[in-house]
Amino acid sequence: MNIFFVAVGMGLCALVFLVLYRAIFGPGVFNRIAAISAVGTKTLIILLIIGYVYNRVDMFIDISMVYALLNFIGCIAAAKYLEMER
Amino acid sequence: MRLCRYFLYPTQPGVIEAMEVTLFIHAADDAFRILENAKAQAVGLLDTATRLTSETRWMEEKKLQTILKGAHETRSGIQSFVITFVMLMGFWALLSGKFDAFHLSLGVICSLIVAYLSHDLLFANVRVGDGRVIVRRFLAFIPWLLREIITSNFYVAYLALSPKMPIDPQIMRFKTKLESDISWVVLANSITLTPGTVTIDIADREFMVHALDRKTAAGLDTGEMEDRVAHIFMEADHIYIQDVLDVSRIFAELKRGM
Amino acid sequence: MIGKSDDIIIKTIARIFVPFLQLYALYVIMHGHYSPGGGFQGGVILGASMALLLITHGYDELKRRLPEGVLLLLGSLGVLIYAGIGLLCLILGGNYLDYSQLSVILGVDAAHARSLGILGVELGVGFTVMAIMYSIFFDISTGGILPEDQRREGRVEGER
Known part of the structure; x- marks a missing residue:
C-alpha cells in the first residue's frame, strides 16, 4: 500500500510540472492564476500522501488545511486585484 | 345524444313539449354527474398534492404561513x-x-x-423552515451529485483524450427559480464541481455558465440539478402549496355555484 | 479602494467560512506546542480571515466588527505579553524567556510552567502578527487613503 501511495505522489509531482508550464509560459494572467490554484490543490494532496507515508497524518492534515485556506484566499485576492485594476 | 336526435327529427308540438322536459332533466342529470366526477378527481389531485408536500406539513401553522410567503429571516x-x-x-x-x-x-x-x-x-440570511429537513435532504443530494460528477468526469476525459477533440465551448444563460443566496451558491458550486461546466457569474438571478460541449450544456438545460437544489432548500414547495391553495379556492367557488 | 464585492458566491462562501477560519487560527495558536504551527502561523491565518472579510464585505463592515483602535491595541498587547513574560523570567532570576522560572508564580512544576509560558508567548506573537499582517494588507490595498478621508473630501468612488 505504501508503494501505491508513493507512486501516486510521484505521478502528482509530474502533473505539477505540467501545470507549472502553463503558469510560466501561459498567455495572460488568468491562465497563470488558474495554474497556481491547480498547483495548490495538487500540493495539498501530495502533503497528505507524505503524511500517510510517514504515519503522521494528524500533523500533515493541519498543514494541508492551512495550505488550502491560504490558496483560496490568495486566489480571491489576486482576482480582486485584477478587478480593481480594470 | 338524445338532445341531438330531438333537434334533428322534430315531431308533433304536444309530444315535443313533454319530451323536451324529460330530455332536459336527463341532460341536467348527465351534466351534474360529470361535474361530480370532475370534483372527485380534483379532490383526489388535491389530496396527492398535499401528500407530496407532507414533509413540510408537520411544521407549525405559523411557520407554514411564513413558508407560503417564501419569507427570509435574520x-x-x-x-x-x-x-x-x-x-x-x-x-x-x-x-x-x-x-x-x-x-x-x-x-x-x-x-x-x-x-x-x-x-x-x-x-x-436563513430561510424560515426546519433545519433538520434541510440537512437530511442535503445528505440525500450528495450521492446523486457524486454519481453525476463521476459520469461527466469520464465524458470529459473522453473528450480530452480523443484525437479530434470534438469540443464545442459555449456560454449559456438561464434564469433561476431559486430564491436565497445559499441555494444559489449550492447550485453554482454543484455546476462547477461537475466537470465540463463552470459557473462564471450570478447576476440578477441569472446564471452564466460555460459549458465544454453541447451534451453537457443539454444536460444542464434539463434543470434537474436546479430542481434537486430547490428541493433541498424547500424553495419550490411553497410554489406547489400556493398552486394547491389557488385551485382549492376555485373549487370552493364551483361548489357554491352548484 | 476596496469596496463591497457584488459576487454572491464569494460573499456567501466567505460568510460561512470566516468563523471557522478564525477558530482554526486560534486552534493553531493554542496547540502550537503539540502540533505544527504556533503563534506566527496562527496569526497569519487570523490576518488572512480578516483580509477575506475585507475583500468580500468591504471596509465598513470590518470596521464595525473590529475597529482600527482595537487592532492597534491588540498588536501592542501582543508585544507587551511577549516582553512581559520574558522580563518576568529575568526578574525571577533566570534568563530572558526562561519559562521554568515561572513555576514559582504559577505554582506548578517546571515542565508544566514551561508549557504554559510557551502558550502565553505564542498568544502574544499571534495577536501581534494578526494585527500587523492585517494592517500591512489594508495599507497596501488602500494606498494609505482611508474611506473616511475620501468621504470628508467629497470624492467618493463608486462601488466596485
Whole structure:
C-alpha cells in the first residue's frame, strides 16, 4: 500500500510540472492564476500522501488545511486585484 | 345524444313539449354527474398534492404561513450567538481531539471570542423552515451529485483524450427559480464541481455558465440539478402549496355555484 | 479602494467560512506546542480571515466588527505579553524567556510552567502578527487613503 501511495505522489509531482508550464509560459494572467490554484490543490494532496507515508497524518492534515485556506484566499485576492485594476 | 336526435327529427308540438322536459332533466342529470366526477378527481389531485408536500406539513401553522410567503429571516442575536457557539465548539473538539479540562476551557474561550466577533455572519440570511429537513435532504443530494460528477468526469476525459477533440465551448444563460443566496451558491458550486461546466457569474438571478460541449450544456438545460437544489432548500414547495391553495379556492367557488 | 464585492458566491462562501477560519487560527495558536504551527502561523491565518472579510464585505463592515483602535491595541498587547513574560523570567532570576522560572508564580512544576509560558508567548506573537499582517494588507490595498478621508473630501468612488 505504501508503494501505491508513493507512486501516486510521484505521478502528482509530474502533473505539477505540467501545470507549472502553463503558469510560466501561459498567455495572460488568468491562465497563470488558474495554474497556481491547480498547483495548490495538487500540493495539498501530495502533503497528505507524505503524511500517510510517514504515519503522521494528524500533523500533515493541519498543514494541508492551512495550505488550502491560504490558496483560496490568495486566489480571491489576486482576482480582486485584477478587478480593481480594470 | 338524445338532445341531438330531438333537434334533428322534430315531431308533433304536444309530444315535443313533454319530451323536451324529460330530455332536459336527463341532460341536467348527465351534466351534474360529470361535474361530480370532475370534483372527485380534483379532490383526489388535491389530496396527492398535499401528500407530496407532507414533509413540510408537520411544521407549525405559523411557520407554514411564513413558508407560503417564501419569507427570509435574520435570527435574533442571542439565538445565533448560541448556535454559532455550539457549532464552533463541535469544530474545536473535532480539531483538537484532547478532552481534558484545560484544552476544553481553552476551546470554550476561543469559541466565545469568535462567536462574539462573527455571530451575525453565519446566519445572515436563513430561510424560515426546519433545519433538520434541510440537512437530511442535503445528505440525500450528495450521492446523486457524486454519481453525476463521476459520469461527466469520464465524458470529459473522453473528450480530452480523443484525437479530434470534438469540443464545442459555449456560454449559456438561464434564469433561476431559486430564491436565497445559499441555494444559489449550492447550485453554482454543484455546476462547477461537475466537470465540463463552470459557473462564471450570478447576476440578477441569472446564471452564466460555460459549458465544454453541447451534451453537457443539454444536460444542464434539463434543470434537474436546479430542481434537486430547490428541493433541498424547500424553495419550490411553497410554489406547489400556493398552486394547491389557488385551485382549492376555485373549487370552493364551483361548489357554491352548484 | 476596496469596496463591497457584488459576487454572491464569494460573499456567501466567505460568510460561512470566516468563523471557522478564525477558530482554526486560534486552534493553531493554542496547540502550537503539540502540533505544527504556533503563534506566527496562527496569526497569519487570523490576518488572512480578516483580509477575506475585507475583500468580500468591504471596509465598513470590518470596521464595525473590529475597529482600527482595537487592532492597534491588540498588536501592542501582543508585544507587551511577549516582553512581559520574558522580563518576568529575568526578574525571577533566570534568563530572558526562561519559562521554568515561572513555576514559582504559577505554582506548578517546571515542565508544566514551561508549557504554559510557551502558550502565553505564542498568544502574544499571534495577536501581534494578526494585527500587523492585517494592517500591512489594508495599507497596501488602500494606498494609505482611508474611506473616511475620501468621504470628508467629497470624492467618493463608486462601488466596485
